[in-house]
Amino acid sequence: MLSEKETVKIDISDLSLFYGKKQALNNISMRIPEKRVTAFIGPSGCGKSTLLRSINRMNDLIDGVSISGKVVLDNVNIYDNGINIVNLRKRIGMVFQKSNPFPKSIYDNVAYGPRINGVKNKAELDEIVENSLQGGALWDEVKDRLDSSALSLSGGQQQRLCIARAIAVNPEILLMDEPCSALDPISTDKIEDLIIQLKEKYSIIIVTHNMQQAGRVSDYTAFFYIGELIEYDKTRKIFTDPNVKQTEDYITGRFG
Amino acid sequence: MSEQKQEKSEVKPGEFSTASLSLTTKERRFGERAIELGIYTVSSLSIIFIFLIFAFVLREASPIIGYTLSGEQTEKSAELTPEELTRAKEIVGEDYPILTHNSEITVSALIHDKWEPNSTYPRYGIWPIVLGTLKSTFVALFFAIPLSIFAALYTAFFAPLRLREFIKPVIELLAGFPSVVIGFFCLITIATFAQDLFGYEFRLNSVVGGFGLSLAVIPIIYTLSEDALRSVPGSLNEAALALGATKWQAAYQVMLPAATPGIFAAILLGLGRAFGETMIALMAMGNAPIPSWDVFDPARTFASTIGAEMGEVVFGSSHYQVLFFLGVVLFVFSFSINFLTEFYIKNKLIKKFRGNE
Numbered sequence: 001m002l003s004e005k006e007t008v009k010i011d012i013s014d015l016s017l018f019y020g021k022k023q024a025l026n027n028i029s030m031r032i033p034e035k036r037v038t039a040f041i042g043p044s045g046c047g048k049s050t051l052l053r054s055i056n057r058m059n060d061l062i063d064g065v066s067i068s069g070k071v072v073l074d075n076v077n078i079y080d081n082g083i084n085i086v087n088l089r090k091r092i093g094m095v096f097q098k099s100n101p102f103p104k105s106i107y108d109n110v111a112y113g114p115r116i117n118g119v120k121n122k123a124e125l126d127e128i129v130e131n132s133l134q135g136g137a138l139w140d141e142v143k144d145r146l147d148s149s150a151l152s153l154s155g156g157q158q159q160r161l162c163i164a165r166a167i168a169v170n171p172e173i174l175l176m177d178e179p180c181s182a183l184d185p186i187s188t189d190k191i192e193d194l195i196i197q198l199k200e201k202y203s204i205i206i207v208t209h210n211m212q213q214a215g216r217v218s219d220y221t222a223f224f225y226i227g228e229l230i231e232y233d234k235t236r237k238i239f240t241d242p243n244v245k246q247t248e249d250y251i252t253g254r255f256g
Numbered sequence: 257m258s259e260q261k262q263e264k265s266e267v268k269p270g271e272f273s274t275a276s277l278s279l280t281t282k283e284r285r286f287g288e289r290a291i292e293l294g295i296y297t298v299s300s301l302s303i304i305f306i307f308l309i310f311a312f313v314l315r316e317a318s319p320i321i322g323y324t325l326s327g328e329q330t331e332k333s334a335e336l337t338p339e340e341l342t343r344a345k346e347i348v349g350e351d352y353p354i355l356t357h358n359s360e361i362t363v364s365a366l367i368h369d370k371w372e373p374n375s376t377y378p379r380y381g382i383w384p385i386v387l388g389t390l391k392s393t394f395v396a397l398f399f400a401i402p403l404s405i406f407a408a409l410y411t412a413f414f415a416p417l418r419l420r421e422f423i424k425p426v427i428e429l430l431a432g433f434p435s436v437v438i439g440f441f442c443l444i445t446i447a448t449f450a451q452d453l454f455g456y457e458f459r460l461n462s463v464v465g466g467f468g469l470s471l472a473v474i475p476i477i478y479t480l481s482e483d484a485l486r487s488v489p490g491s492l493n494e495a496a497l498a499l500g501a502t503k504w505q506a507a508y509q510v511m512l513p514a515a516t517p518g519i520f521a522a523i524l525l526g527l528g529r530a531f532g533e534t535m536i537a538l539m540a541m542g543n544a545p546i547p548s549w550d551v552f553d554p555a556r557t558f559a560s561t562i563g564a565e566m567g568e569v570v571f572g573s574s575h576y577q578v579l580f581f582l583g584v585v586l587f588v589f590s591f592s593i594n595f596l597t598e599f600y601i602k603n604k605l606i607k608k609f610r611g612n613e
Binding site for chain 2: 086087089112166
């Protein structure tokens with residue numbers, strides 16, 4: 001349950017999603033706070049990534065998906081007819097499980113978002129690239145080789161580049177789909193620190209398999225199981241005194 | 257086999273264990289050896305055939321290359337009587353080498369702009385043929401590259417699944433079209449249509465022929481480009497879309513550049529096909545060796561020259577050698593294109609676009 005003090009950024013109500021005939025989300029209702037980190041946890045196939053991808057309508061890319069219910073962002077239901085999906089996605093950044101930098105230079109990766117938004121001025125772009133790379137805690141490592149290929153970076157650097165690329169368009173919300181699952185502990189550590197810094201400016205939703213990670217970085221945690229939202233509360237509450245037995249079993253490692 | 261049987265018989269039912277298999281007994285697998293050898297032979301054969309064809313073409317053209325390298329005199333003018341020589345000079349002109357049908361020819365005697373292999377004093381200038389080949393290849397690629405790459409972009413990223421499963425096989429079917437049918441179609445239909453439309457002088461020319469060649473080239477460039485585009489990880493598309501790119505921006509700015517090495521290879525293979533295609537060039541291009549840069553003039557290519565003249569050439573004559581020399585040029589060109597595709601692209605472009613992995 002969301003604390004009264006929080007501002008609601010995203011209001012999800014009765015969201016159900018089907019892949020063909022298979023139901024992946026069942027009547028999810030939850031309110032996601034602004035400028036906080038919200039973690040989605042749960043065993044594989046519980047629908048947490050699907051829910052995340054529903055927030056920027058990435059599920060639209062998959063054939064045979066049908067969705068009912070509402071996802072309200074600033075008083076607009078993003079599933080209404082006539083929603084401008086391109087603008088929606090510009091307002092919601094996304095970082096994927098596997099880092100996916102474009103096969104371009106580091107600079108062009110970060111500048112991609114601003115450029116498709118019409119920023120042409122070189123000085124302005126330079127500034128955005130520098131700020132975003134600093135925001136992604138990567139600037140010091142790459143400032144001397146902005147023109148080299150993004151694919152020459154290490155896995156952890158690539159993922160931070162993807163974060164920098166996502167924040168370069170200055171989104172309000174940052175969706176992170178298991179951003180550390182393919183990274184070593186040191187890179188993971190860096191990205192977790194980064195997430196905590198970033199919540200000053202962005203509302204962050206992070207999907208994670210790693211319970212400790214959810215505990216470390218998030219303010220709120222939602223536990224999902226087979227397409228249902230089982231429990232959603234402050235992270236401390238979920239981890240120390242969950243209301244539902246299933247949540248406790250999962251967190252203590254009895255299943256999942 | 258007998259050993260295996262023995263081993264098996266020693267094992268009692270329910271007591272089978274791999275521990276009883278000897279590790280020191282020499283493996284016997286004649287069946288597998290035979291299969292391996294068979295596969296090896298078959299795959300070597302194709303290489304051997306290519307090599308043999310090249311060796312044959314090279315051997316038939318070798319007098320020209322030999323005379324060129326040894327620097328002997330260009331023409332066997334000595335065979336002609338003084339009267340004949342005077343008359344020959346009147347006919348052929350001062351600017352061209354005087355040859356007969358069994359002259360020894362060097363490459364330098366081939367570099368001028370008159371292709372008249374059947375005259376009494378033949379002239380074998382390959383310049384019109386070089387121009388014709390360049391023009392028709394250029395026109396073919398001019399039509400084929402944009403059409404096939406846009407078609408590939410469409411089917412790879414925009415078309416609904418069902419439509420894609422229809423379009424791709426249909427375009428690939430075009431690759432199986434006999435080129436004589438395409439040539440015939442261009443000769444009869446396209447030529448008249450295009451002349452009515454543009455009103456130029458010659459009905460058959462390198463635009464009509466080049467268009468026909470593009471029909472043969474499009475399926476090659478299309479299908480390889482489509483494969484290249486679809487082999488770019490979909491996660492890049494997702495990343496671009498999640499940043500707020502439109503479908504077109506994602507396809508054009510992210511996926512297309514990432515697929516560039518593959519598309520470049522596709523274009524080069526298409527180029528090789530356009531260069532070497534015979535029947536379409538023969539039928540739809542007017543087949544006149546005119547040394548002109550104008551694409552609306554009739555033209556003839558290396559391949560169509562060989563196709564048209566090899567059938568009635570005197571075996572072993574200078575004309576025969578020149579035709580084989582054209583074959584060598586064709587072969588070397590196609591081979592270098594494939595070589596370039598294989599090595600330049602794999603080494604350079606992939607590094608450039610995919611990073612120094």
